[in-house]
Amino acid sequence: MSFAWAKPYEPKNPFMKWVDERLPVPRLVYGAIGGGYPVPRNLNYFWNFGVLAGLALMIQIITGIVLAMHYYSYAGGAFDSVERIMRDVSAGWVLRYVHQNGASFFFAIVYIHIFRGLFYGSYKAPREMVWMLGVVIYLLMMATAFMGYVLPWGQMSYWGAQVITGFFSAIPLVGEPLRIFLLGGYAPDQAALTRFFSLHYLLPFVIAAVTILKIWALHIPGSSNPTGVDVKDEKDTLPFHPFYTAKDGFGIGVALIIFSIFIFFLPYSLGHPDNYIEANPLVTPAHIVPEWYFWPFYAILRSFTVDFIIPAKLWGVLAMFSAVLLLFFLTWLDRSPIRSTSYRPVYKIFFWILVADVMVLGYCGQAHITPLNVALGQVASAYYFLHFLIILPLVSKFEKPLPLPNSITESVLHGEDKESAPFGLATTGGATTAPAAAE
Amino acid sequence: MATVSDPAQPMMPGEPVADAADGHGDGVRRRDFINIAATSFAGVGAGIAVAPLLLQFAPSADVQALSTTEVDISKIQAGQGIKAVWRKQPVFIRQLTPAEIAGANQVNTGELRDPQTLGERTKPGKLNWLITLGVCTHLGCVPLGIGEGENKGEYGGYFCPCHGSHYDTAGRIRKGPAPKNLVVPEYSFTSDTVVQIG
Numbered sequence: 001m002s003f004a005w006a007k008p009y010e011p012k013n014p015f016m017k018w019v020d021e022r023l024p025v026p027r028l029v030y031g032a033i034g035g036g037y038p039v040p041r042n043l044n045y046f047w048n049f050g051v052l053a054g055l056a057l058m059i060q061i062i063t064g065i066v067l068a069m070h071y072y073s074y075a076g077g078a079f080d081s082v083e084r085i086m087r088d089v090s091a092g093w094v095l096r097y098v099h100q101n102g103a104s105f106f107f108a109i110v111y112i113h114i115f116r117g118l119f120y121g122s123y124k125a126p127r128e129m130v131w132m133l134g135v136v137i138y139l140l141m142m143a144t145a146f147m148g149y150v151l152p153w154g155q156m157s158y159w160g161a162q163v164i165t166g167f168f169s170a171i172p173l174v175g176e177p178l179r180i181f182l183l184g185g186y187a188p189d190q191a192a193l194t195r196f197f198s199l200h201y202l203l204p205f206v207i208a209a210v211t212i213l214k215i216w217a218l219h220i221p222g223s224s225n226p227t228g229v230d231v232k233d234e235k236d237t238l239p240f241h242p243f244y245t246a247k248d249g250f251g252i253g254v255a256l257i258i259f260s261i262f263i264f265f266l267p268y269s270l271g272h273p274d275n276y277i278e279a280n281p282l283v284t285p286a287h288i289v290p291e292w293y294f295w296p297f298y299a300i301l302r303s304f305t306v307d308f309i310i311p312a313k314l315w316g317v318l319a320m321f322s323a324v325l326l327l328f329f330l331t332w333l334d335r336s337p338i339r340s341t342s343y344r345p346v347y348k349i350f351f352w353i354l355v356a357d358v359m360v361l362g363y364c365g366q367a368h369i370t371p372l373n374v375a376l377g378q379v380a381s382a383y384y385f386l387h388f389l390i391i392l393p394l395v396s397k398f399e400k401p402l403p404l405p406n407s408i409t410e411s412v413l414h415g416e417d418k419e420s421a422p423f424g425l426a427t428t429g430g431a432t433t434a435p436a437a438a439e
Numbered sequence: 440m441a442t443v444s445d446p447a448q449p450m451m452p453g454e455p456v457a458d459a460a461d462g463h464g465d466g467v468r469r470r471d472f473i474n475i476a477a478t479s480f481a482g483v484g485a486g487i488a489v490a491p492l493l494l495q496f497a498p499s500a501d502v503q504a505l506s507t508t509e510v511d512i513s514k515i516q517a518g519q520g521i522k523a524v525w526r527k528q529p530v531f532i533r534q535l536t537p538a539e540i541a542g543a544n545q546v547n548t549g550e551l552r553d554p555q556t557l558g559e560r561t562k563p564g565k566l567n568w569l570i571t572l573g574v575c576t577h578l579g580c581v582p583l584g585i586g587e588g589e590n591k592g593e594y595g596g597y598f599c600p601c602h603g604s605h606y607d608t609a610g611r612i613r614k615g616p617a618p619k620n621l622v623v624p625e626y627s628f629t630s631d632t633v634v635q636i637g
Contacts, residue, residue, distance in 0.1 A: 088500040091491035
């Protein structure tokens with residue numbers, strides 16, 4: 001697909017040959033995740049997280065379809081139907097634990113995947129579209145996760161729905177009518193629950209479709225790599241299968257062990273006990289927090305406490321959405337041609353400060369509202385925008401990067417290139433060795 | 440998944456050829472073993488992961504909790520019947536008249552599609568209490584004949600309106616497409632007036 005030396009599909013099995021001639025799906029698979037997709041040979045384990053995110057999406061879709069067979073999207077019975085899944089449905093408890101913790105698992109993977117992209121400059125040319133489709137997926141995930149959290153119709157579900165739909169009421173003039181329109185009522189009730197269920201079922205398939213576009217866009221330049229140096233020749237790559245199917249398989253094994261620990265031993269560690277109280281429109285829980293993966297954004301939302309030209313409420317909502325939408329413009333904010341932060345000594349410091357800043361925001365998002373926590377959240381929120389809007393453009397302009405390796409092969413081999421040539425290359429002897437190309 | 444390619448061909452150039460590497464000399468490389476072991480492990484794991492996805496289709500605990508039902512039969516006169524509900528299915532409980540019992544006993548069981556006597560289909564000493572599922576053995580419709588004035592079919596028992604199966608006064612199939620007699624569920628008389636079904 002991407003490189004001239006990508007191996008064409010040559011079916012050995014006559015049946016596959018017959019199918020391929022009529023419907024070239026085997027060819028497509030071979031070129032996408034088989035031996036026909038050349039991948040840089042130096043990918044580290046952070047490159048497992050794309051496949052892991054795909055796995056998490058599949059787990060959520062499969063368990064979700066099954067849970068929908070037992071769930072009632074009826075305001076009078078939704079809460080009980082979830083308890084029925086836990087107690088009465090055969091193996092229902094494990095399916096729900098997988099789905100419930102699977103959402104956290106999915107977000108955890110995606111956050112690592114996003115920071116991988118930030119560190120290794122995955123948003124830079126020629127992969128801007130891959131990155132932007134990723135941001136679209138992230139936004140869709142947030143919507144899906146929010147609506148899914150409403151479905152058990154507990155106290156946190158209900159008040160989460162109330163608060164999140166309240167964002168829309170911040171919009172001048174049309175805000176409140178829009179909120180009522182979206183809820184189909186003045187407060188969350190049957191109409192909201194049913195439409196949330198319908199959309200919660202729909203959106204994962206939209207995510208799957210955007211994922212296909214994203215993989216399509218990715219396979220045009222091919223995967224990036226930890227040096228950020230472009231692939232130059234066949235020696236820089238390995239076929240996806242068996243090399244990266246094996247590496248991803250190992251990563252999937254490790255990820256599933258960690259996931260299983262949560263499902264079987266800590267199933268409630270990431271949830272909130274208030275959601276086991278049935279929704280009550282007359283009482284708000286004393287301490288209302290979203291799920292952990294929304295904490296940083298929740299902190300940004302809460303950081304605006306005074307009206308300044310426009311109301312504080314609108315500032316909060318705008319800032320919160322901007323915090324995600326900023327990611328669309330990363331390619332144009334970071335002008336440095338160097339992709340990998342490994343070769344950017346100044347930016348590397350700011351990258352880790354940003355990681356810490358997001359963690360602080362996460363802390364503030366779940367903390368009780370005290371003057372100190374609010375002040376901390378305000379500083380952290382300000383820094384978040386400062387990083388992307390001021391620091392990133394300035395650093396990329398003035399920073400002096402470290403020397404880049406001449407090629408991927410040179411970066412991984414230290415005079416051992418001969419014995420480490422990719423499969424099938426040693427006998428051809430045609431390709432020049434990397435150090436030679438470096439002169 | 441696992442491609443156990445030509446064992447003579449090393450995966451990476453420079454790697455010593457298999458037999459020399461593992462010292463077995465039987466052509467099985469260490470890598471082949473790892474390959475098969477890893478994919479087998481993943482296959483077994485995938486199989487186990489599928490189990491809950493299939494198990495959830497089975498009747499849940501609240502459905503299984505409906506597996507016994509007690510019915511008061513003290514109000515049923517000879518010649519009358521009621522429909523009870525057991526596991527969400529209709530059960531016909533009918534007190535036969537002496538004429539209906541006699542009619543059922545006159546039949547030569549050798550001529551029946553599903554040979555059974557009335558005695559085999561009722562409890563000892565309770566020949567007058569015919570308790571069957573109200574589910575036609577053809578394709579599951581509820582036959583007519585338990586309610587007053589309903590069509591009892593040509594044999595005075597039940598008649599299924601869907602595809603025209605006729606059952607006699609012992610609930611046995613006599614005419615039409617149904618293959619079996621109406622099913623007699625497991626039941627017992629807990630007293631003279633109460634039947635526990637299931």
